[in-house]
Amino acid sequence: MTPPSDPGSLPPLRVAVLGCGTVGGEVVRLLLAQADDFTARIGRPLELVGIAVRRAGKERPGIDPALFTTDAQTLVSRTDIDLVIEVIGGIEPARTLILTALASGASVVTANKALLAEDGATLYDAAERAGADLYYEAAVAGAIPIVRPLRESLVGDEVTAVIGILNGTTNFILDKMDTEGAGFAEALADAQELGYAEADPTADVEGFDAAAKAAILSSLAFHSRVGIGDVHREGITEVTAADIASAREMGCVVKLLAICQLSDGGRPDGTGPGRTVSVRVHPAMIPRSHPLAGVGGAYNAVFVESRFAGRLMFYGPGAGGSPTASAVLGDLVTVARNRVRGASGPGESSYAQRVVTGIGDVVTRYHLSLAVADVAGVLATIAHCFAEHGVSIQTVRQQGREGDAQLVIVTHRATDAALSATVDALRRLDVVSEVTSVMRVEGE
Amino acid sequence: MTPPSDPGSLPPLRVAVLGCGTVGGEVVRLLLAQADDFTARIGRPLELVGIAVRRAGKERPGIDPALFTTDAQTLVSRTDIDLVIEVIGGIEPARTLILTALASGASVVTANKALLAEDGATLYDAAERAGADLYYEAAVAGAIPIVRPLRESLVGDEVTAVIGILNGTTNFILDKMDTEGAGFAEALADAQELGYAEADPTADVEGFDAAAKAAILSSLAFHSRVGIGDVHREGITEVTAADIASAREMGCVVKLLAICQLSDGGRPDGTGPGRTVSVRVHPAMIPRSHPLAGVGGAYNAVFVESRFAGRLMFYGPGAGGSPTASAVLGDLVTVARNRVRGASGPGESSYAQRVVTGIGDVVTRYHLSLAVADVAGVLATIAHCFAEHGVSIQTVRQQGREGDAQLVIVTHRATDAALSATVDALRRLDVVSEVTSVMRVEGE
Numbered sequence: 008m009t010p011p012s013d014p015g016s017l018p019p020l021r022v023a024v025l026g027c028g029t030v031g032g033e034v035v036r037l038l039l040a041q042a043d044d045f046t047a048r049i050g051r052p053l054e055l056v057g058i059a060v061r062r063a064g065k066e067r068p069g070i071d072p073a074l075f076t077t078d079a080q081t082l083v084s085r086t087d088i089d090l091v092i093e094v095i096g097g098i099e100p101a102r103t104l105i106l107t108a109l110a111s112g113a114s115v116v117t118a119n120k121a122l123l124a125e126d127g128a129t130l131y132d133a134a135e136r137a138g139a140d141l142y143y144e145a146a147v148a149g150a151i152p153i154v155r156p157l158r159e160s161l162v163g164d165e166v167t168a169v170i171g172i173l174n175g176t177t178n179f180i181l182d183k184m185d186t187e188g189a190g191f192a193e194a195l196a197d198a199q200e201l202g203y204a205e206a207d208p209t210a211d212v213e214g215f216d217a218a219a220k221a222a223i224l225s226s227l228a229f230h231s232r233v234g235i236g237d238v239h240r241e242g243i244t245e246v247t248a249a250d251i252a253s254a255r256e257m258g259c260v261v262k263l264l265a266i267c268q269l270s271d272g273g274r275p276d277g278t279g280p281g282r283t284v285s286v287r288v289h290p291a292m293i294p295r296s297h298p299l300a301g302v303g304g305a306y307n308a309v310f311v312e313s314r315f316a317g318r319l320m321f322y323g324p325g326a327g328g329s330p331t332a333s334a335v336l337g338d339l340v341t342v343a344r345n346r347v348r349g350a351s352g353p354g355e356s357s358y359a360q361r362v363v364t365g366i367g368d369v370v371t372r373y374h375l376s377l378a379v380a381d382v383a384g385v386l387a388t389i390a391h392c393f394a395e396h397g398v399s400i401q402t403v404r405q406q407g408r409e410g411d412a413q414l415v416i417v418t419h420r421a422t423d424a425a426l427s428a429t430v431d432a433l434r435r436l437d438v439v440s441e442v443t444s445v446m447r448v449e450g451e
Numbered sequence: 452m453t454p455p456s457d458p459g460s461l462p463p464l465r466v467a468v469l470g471c472g473t474v475g476g477e478v479v480r481l482l483l484a485q486a487d488d489f490t491a492r493i494g495r496p497l498e499l500v501g502i503a504v505r506r507a508g509k510e511r512p513g514i515d516p517a518l519f520t521t522d523a524q525t526l527v528s529r530t531d532i533d534l535v536i537e538v539i540g541g542i543e544p545a546r547t548l549i550l551t552a553l554a555s556g557a558s559v560v561t562a563n564k565a566l567l568a569e570d571g572a573t574l575y576d577a578a579e580r581a582g583a584d585l586y587y588e589a590a591v592a593g594a595i596p597i598v599r600p601l602r603e604s605l606v607g608d609e610v611t612a613v614i615g616i617l618n619g620t621t622n623f624i625l626d627k628m629d630t631e632g633a634g635f636a637e638a639l640a641d642a643q644e645l646g647y648a649e650a651d652p653t654a655d656v657e658g659f660d661a662a663a664k665a666a667i668l669s670s671l672a673f674h675s676r677v678g679i680g681d682v683h684r685e686g687i688t689e690v691t692a693a694d695i696a697s698a699r700e701m702g703c704v705v706k707l708l709a710i711c712q713l714s715d716g717g718r719p720d721g722t723g724p725g726r727t728v729s730v731r732v733h734p735a736m737i738p739r740s741h742p743l744a745g746v747g748g749a750y751n752a753v754f755v756e757s758r759f760a761g762r763l764m765f766y767g768p769g770a771g772g773s774p775t776a777s778a779v780l781g782d783l784v785t786v787a788r789n790r791v792r793g794a795s796g797p798g799e800s801s802y803a804q805r806v807v808t809g810i811g812d813v814v815t816r817y818h819l820s821l822a823v824a825d826v827a828g829v830l831a832t833i834a835h836c837f838a839e840h841g842v843s844i845q846t847v848r849q850q851g852r853e854g855d856a857q858l859v860i861v862t863h864r865a866t867d868a869a870l871s872a873t874v875d876a877l878r879r880l881d882v883v884s885e886v887t888s889v890m891r892v893e894g895e
Contacts, residue, residue, distance in 0.1 A: 037759060041609070047802035048606055048674070144604060150760035152596070152604035160588060160596035162492055163780025165485070230492070298766070301745075315481060316594035316777035319767035322742070323760065333760035336607025341797070350794025353785070358491035 015046050019054035020343050021088045023113075025079055025104055026095035027060045027067065030118060030145075033332035034092060035070055038339075045336075049343045053090075057082045059104075083108040089346055092335060093117040094145075098125055105130055109137045114346060116338040118145035118331055124219035124235035127226065131355035140351050142338035147220045148173055148307040150330030151323040152337075157227040158353055161313055166228040167277070168312040169267040170449070173220040175305030175325040176211035177243050177263040179203045181290070182303050184251045185260055191246055203305055213242035214263065214288040221265035224309070225286045229269055230359035233286055239366040241289035250290075250444050253376060253415060257448075259292035260300045264449060266291075270364070277314070284361045285369050292374055293450035300450075367424035372401070372451070374417050376443040377433065381412040385438045389414065392436060396429040397421065411440060417448060459490050463498035464787050465532045467557075469523055469548055470539035471504045471511065474562060474589075477776035478536060479514055482783075489780075493787045497534075501526045503548075527552040533790055536779060537561040538589075542569055549574055553581045558790060560782040562589035562775055568663035568679040571670065575799035584795050586782035591664045592617055592751040594774030595767040596781075601671040602797055605757055610672040611721070612756040613711040614893070617664040619749030619769040620655035621687050621707040623647045625734070626747050628695045629704055635690055647749055657686035658707065658732040665709035668753070669730045673713055674803035677730055683810040685733035694734075694888050697820060697859060700848075701892075703736035704744045708893060710735075712813075713805070721758070728805045729813050736818055737894035744894075811868035816845070816895070818861050820887035821877065825856040829882045833858065836880060840873040841865065855884060861892065 022038070024031055035058060038045070046052040058070070059079035067075075076082055083091055083104050091108040093115060095101045101122050105115050110133065117123070123130065123146055134141035144154045148171065157166065172178050176198060183194040195212065198204035210216045218238040225233040243263050254261050265288045272279025293300050298320050302308040307325025312318050324330040345351055379385050386403065393400050399419040406413040418426070426445070433439050466482070468475055479502060482489070490496040502514070503523035511519075520526055527535055527548050535552040537559060539545045545566050549559050554577070561567070567574065567590055578585035588598045592615065601610065616622050620642060627638040639656065642648035654660045662682040669677040687707050698705045709732045716723025737744050742764050746752040751769025756762050768774040789795055823829050830847065837844050843863040850857040862870070870889070877883050 033759075037607070041607070044609070044674075044803075045607070048800055150608075150757075151763060152600040155599060155604050156596040159785045160599050160781045161777070162784040163481070163485075163489070163782070164594075164777040165488070230488075313594075313777065315477075315773040315780075317768045317771075317774055319595060319765070321763070321765055323763035327761075329759040330761055333605070333608040333757065336759075337604045338607070340606040341603050344797055345794070348794055350789070350792055353788055356492055359488075 014050045015052055017051045019052040020049070020090060020346060021056045022053050022090045022092065022339070023057045023059070023082050023088050024055070024092045024094070025059045025083070026093065027058050028094070029328040030331045030335070031058070031094040032067065033328035034094060034335050037332050037336055039069070045340060048340050050347050051343070053343065056088060079104050080107065083113070084111055086111050088113045090339060090343060091115045092339060093119055094335065095119070096121065098122055102126060102129070106133050109133045109139050109141070112137065112139065114140035114342045114351070116142045116335055116342055118143065118335055120146040120216070120219040120223060124222040127223070127234070128232055135354050138351055140342045140345055142342050142352065143223070144338050145331050145334035147223050148309055148321070149323065149325040149327065150333045151307055151309065151321050151325065153224065153309045153321050154227060156321070157224065157311070161311070161316065164316050165314040166311060167269045167314060169224050169228050169309060170299065171220070171224065171265045171309040172262055172299055172302050172307055173265045173309070173325065174211055174217040174263060175307060176204045176208065177217070178302065178307070179305045180212070181243060181246065181261050181263065184246070184248060185255070188248060190248050191244060212244055214240045217263060217265045217288045221267055221286050221288055224265070225267040225284060226357065228267055229284050229361050230356045231284060231361040232357045233284065233363055237286055237363040239287040239289070243290050246290050247444065249376070250446060253374065254292045257292065257374070257417070258295055259448070260295055261290055261292055261446070262299060264289065264291045264293070264299070266449065269361070282361060283364045285364050285366070287366060287369060289447060291447040291449040297450040367422060369423045370420050371423070372418055372420055372448040373426050374415070374446045374448050375430070377414040377416065377439055378441040378443055379412055379414050380438045380440065382438070388436060388438055389433065392432050393418070393429055396432065397425050398429050458494045459496055461495045463496040464493070464534060464790060465500045466497050466534045466536065466783070467501045467503070467526050467532050468499070468536045468538070469503045469527070470537065471502050472538070473772040474775045474779070475502070475538040476511065477772035478538060478779050481776050481780055483513070489784060492784050494791050495787070497787065500532060523548050524551065527557070528555055530555050532557045534783060534787060535559045536783060537563055538779065539563070540565065542566055546570060546573070550577050553577045553583050553585070556581065556583065558584035558786045558795070560586045560779055560786055562587065562779055564590040564660070564663040564667060568666040571667070571678070572676055579798050582795055584786045584789055586786050586796065587667070588782050589775045589778035591667050592753055592765070593767065593769040593771065594777045595751055595753065595765050595769065597668065597753045597765050598671060600765065601668065601755070605755070605760060608760050609758040610755060611713045611758060613668050613672050613753060614743065615664070615668065615709045615753040616706055616743055616746050616751055617709045617753070617769065618655055618661040618707060619751060620648045620652065621661070622746065622751070623749045624656070625687060625690065625705050625707065628690070628692060629699070632692060634692045635688060656688055658684045661707060661709045661732045665711055665730050665732055668709070669711040669728060670801065672711060673728050673805050674800045675728060675805040676801045677728065677807055681730055681807040683731035683733070687734050690734050691888065693820070694890060697818065698736045701736065701818070701861070702739055703892070704739055705734055705736055705890070706743060707732065708735045708737070708743070710893065714808070726805060727808045729808050731810055731813060733891060735891040735893040741894040811866060813867045814864050816862055816864055816892040817870050818859070818890045818892050819874070821858040821860065821883055822885040822887055823856055823858050824882045824884065826882070832880060832882055833877065836876050837862070837873055840869050840876065842869050842873050
């Protein structure tokens, strides 16, 4: 082995950071605190040359004030910068800044799930053209390594499904509803008070955040371009305490799941032509014995099924300043190492170009609650309605009330289209006063 | 974006496979079955040019017989080979073959934990000198991506502990003892019958396999060289049905754990100079609520604690032909991509050169069973013995028998040295007829 020269004496790689909020502030702090370790790990020192912020003048202890600028565009246009970290979030100006950074010769590390899910293709193409790296481990599931395992570890395998709890806020809320019997509004208020949910919780509770992450994971898993527009999305705002109680009676728990699946190709081993992809985010009941059922609080977990590796699970904190910064800095060191070696990591892999199908074709099981008239023959009428639409009933449980009854039905596997048609028909029946809830049952 | 040329028409990368047993056979089969996908993912086709086997002439359906050779040394000496997969296992001839392959210009993918733990430094240095890649995801925890997450995803963080169930055979045996109340010999016989344990189970049940994996993970996690000789190792052959029952009474389960820890550096945040590493493999009791407690059968799991990412867990099949082949092929595609780009991945990172301390300094809790005389004052005598050695007792449970009694003691945290001295002193006490068992309690 050649005797190692002191890497600290070599010319530094120059780093710019865009954004200095919760994540950005932590990235800068850890970058400075671990400078010597990073130098040893990369083989050259890193030099922080600028931090773009929206408002100058805010006190940021331990950071040289001269590093701050409100002119992000000029910062990323500098051609002497090797590495740009984007932790602003949102579509613009993040997109323009990343494209400028790549065009100026820098490699980019980003945590921006919304942008990657909205317009990843533009960014991947720009990185490819520039021969630069675009890394984004922090965009999905916080500190949990999932982008790299899908992009590299499983690249010799065929991933058939990725099922994740990808949003800590909704998991916290559903967990609270399950353990404390709270309603959605009450659990949301608690989450907001504890800082787990934003004042405007829409992106989390309506599933937009999880849908963006699902689009990114599907693209990686299936070597195809999947955007947020391809993801069927339902939030958790309509999940009731009654749904949670009903799930409990079935030995299930309700989770907001992101489900990315590769369809069967028709051959006995599952391969074959015409395999398609479906991607959806919605609340679902899963058995308490399922590995994802035990993921509590604001944790995230990703369950991966592949043809040869089998079933893998990845678990950890899905958000927060330090965990997200850890993921960003792991990418930063990797990208810096690539730069020292004059190389770049794997780019986008979308050669398979799988068609993304709509929710109608998705096959799963369903849990329905119906308020029905408590008269003879009701069950026969309802069973006939299911049968007419090709949906087979697995179990029926009837709970009598004064005047009417509550019917809880769990179906066998059926397409979403068949189930939707069944629900429409049920609503038109005289004996059905209300379809109280419909929820998918997964993980069996 | 430049229009992609057809990668299948480009000159192939040449691949040689050393070994065609369970894993090697599966590697070859999947390599051939997924040839088109691999070409698209790598950007150039792979061409299998030779398979080294011990005995020629064995029927291997679907593989061109002309590919087989019994002369591995000549195969790896060819300078036209880009990628060598080593799945022979063991120290020699694997080491010589890998060194020859690297010297001849090939990158190497290996699943050889024993060799890496015994003499990894020689291999890493040879790869560094040759500017070639040496990848080994399959060497630890089968298909679970853990080498890459430690080497890349967490490289911007500081890993403080890695705790793993790294051996499927022993986990299967302990699981069977727990769920069926079986003794060790009976559970081992079952495991052998089902193919989970070898005819000579020494490497598994004595902890050598897990110790090799622990050495590899420690080296990666702590940026230091840790060899199998640095690992304190105890197997599971002395775990009794009584230990398992006693664990159950405490709400615990017994697992063979590999525990790799970075010591505290003395500063309030845990950093500071003189931080050392300890690495040990032994059976331990862990609470049933711990994420590792639920890892059943032949599965593996790795729990990682880091300063910024927090607690992560990785879970999946730890062995078997297909899962191991998946990990090998993930590395193969990654290494092939590096080669197409004229680059190499991260090499060994051992700059931290942390000192590995012996088991005596390790601090944990202990569960002891003692057979004692059932006479007045026994407990006082025994408690005095613990106190003399600075070991604090947390709980004592006494079960009377005819003539003598069984005492179950759980201690507070103490060093292994203090506990060992206590046990020696207990054995010398007249009132102690036997120290029936001593087991560490972890994960609290």
